[in-house]
Every structure is written in structure tokens, then in C-alpha cells.
Amino acid sequence: MLRKLNCSTSIIKISLKTLSILMFLGLVSVINLTAQTKTRKDDKQIIEARSGIVRSTIPVTPDVPDLPSELVDGVRTFRLTASVFQHQLETFPKQSAEVWGYNGSIPGPTAIAYEGEKLRFIVTNNLPEPTTVHFHGLHQNNENDGVAGVSQLNPIKPGETYTYNLDPEHPGSFAYHSHYKTAEQDLKGLEGMIVVLPYYEKQKDHVDRDFVFTVQSWFWKSNGSPIVVFPGTINKEFNVHTMNGKTRDAATEPTIRVGDKVRLRLYNGSNLYHSMHEHGFDLTVESQNGHKNPAPYEITTFDIGPGNFFEVTFVASKPGKWLFHCHVPHHTTNETMSGPGGSPVGMARVFNVVN
């Protein structure tokens, strides 16, 4: 009886052992299945990494929103509304000006698309006078070129909406801006950036962070008053200088991790030449308007003329608060005044590089 009981216990012990093994194997199978699912899911990224290509990093435009879009049948549609509004350009000695802009933003929201997509911009004019939009650097047909009195004989009247159809044909940095009384409407603020991204880029071209900046220069007489686009005629000069619509004192400070490779896309939407300088790190001039530089070179400072684009990169190799600014000395003031503690203001940005 006792033997029989021992035998039964042994059988139970064996069964428990078998059960444990089976459960373990089952668990292993589940883990394997999860691993297989994960592998399948990650296959694309692994293949991409093996072939040396990675997905492009989506750029951000500090202090400026992205322009919402809809992609239908390979056509990405954006909507812009031009209007007059108040915008804070600096914190001292004045603050806000009456500007003309798109979708309530200075510069206009950044339109982001991918290569191969056709672009459509539906533009509504809520300004007190006609306007047109030109797409700077894109390869549109002449009827979509938006030059008042030249390629667009019927500008968009106040209250009207007009549609532009475009094909960028290559990735890069582009701009959209008014081409009706250009010198007046552009300098009141009617301009913004378009970035066309490749889906993938080579590992060597890949960046961890991608920042978009439009530089602009302004003059206006008193808080809240309209932008004066020909200040020289009243013996003054453009004396407020901004990156993405903000002097440094009014701007955010992007945070970057040590070791990050950073791309800066710059567009000069102003009436002046600017000399852009990065503290702490060499800049590599990799491309202009998306056209690869056949021989990228390193530089600390680059000159950017009106309407020009630069795409430069740097590796944020050490922590600290690193200044990127226009090196024209007057352009680092707000109306001739330096900032708190003698700091540069105007056309300047601080990148906060942290471990």
C-alpha cells in the first residue's frame, strides 16, 4: 500500500516535472513568438540600418507651428489665410507690431512634405488689398508662379480664395511669400518655409535634430503700430532683427543632447544681408536649397543674402548654452540696445546642450 502510494507520488512528481517542463517550453514558445513578432516588426528598420539608410528626421521650427496638411492620391494640400494681426517680435523696448502674415503666425507656419508628393496650396486673402503667393525654389508651371502682373494677371482679391498646384521635384528647403507689391507685403511678414523631406536618407547624412529658421528685419514706430517697410525714407533703418519672428529675449531655447548631430535650415526673408555664426562648434555647409554640396566644407560663419537658403550641420559635442547669431553687430541689439547683463539679443538663438 505504502509502495503503491510512493509510486503514485512518484507519478505525480514526474507529472508535475513534465508539466513544469511543458509550461517552461510553452513560455519559451510565447517568448519566441513575441521575439519573432518583434523581429518581423523591426525587420524594416534592421534592413534599413544594414543598407545604411534611415528614416529622415522631421524638422521643427522653434516658436512657429507646422502647417496642417491632407495627403490624398499623392497630393498634399495646405491651407493659408493671409491677414493683418498683432505679433510680439521683442520684449523691449517695444513689444508687438501690426504685421501681415499667414495663419496668424510670423513667419507663416512651416509646410512639411515628402519627396514625390505634389503640393497644393489653397490661399484665402483676408488682407485689405490683393495678394499672390510665390513658391520660392519650387519648380512650378508658370501659371502657378504667383508673380503679380507677370505670371498671375488676376491677383487674389480681398475675400477671395485661390489654389496653386506645385511639384517640388526634389527634397530641400523652400519658401512661400507674397509676390504682389513684394517689397511691401514680404517685409510686413507674408513669408514662410516649406521643407520637402526624403523618406530615407543615408546614415552619413542623417541628423538627430533638424531646425528651421527664417531671419527677418523690421522697423515700426510705437508699440502695436504697423510695420514700416521703407524706414530709410524717414531717416531710420530696420532695427529689430528676428529668427522665427522673435528677438532672442522673446524666443525659446531649443534643448539638444550632447552628441546629437543637428541640421539648421536657414532662409533669409529680410531686406538685408546677414552673417550667421555658431559658437562652440564648426558648421558644415552640406547643401543649399536641398542641392548637395559636392564638397561639404567646415566654417564658423556664413553670409546669407536675401532669398537665400543654407542647410548646415554641426555635432553638439559638449554641454552648455551655445549662441547662434548674426555677426553684424547692430543685428544683435533691439533698436541699438543690448539685453540684460550686456547679452546679445536681436537675431540670436541659444541652443541649450545638455548631457
Ligand SMILES: [Cu+2]
Ligand atoms: Cu544680420
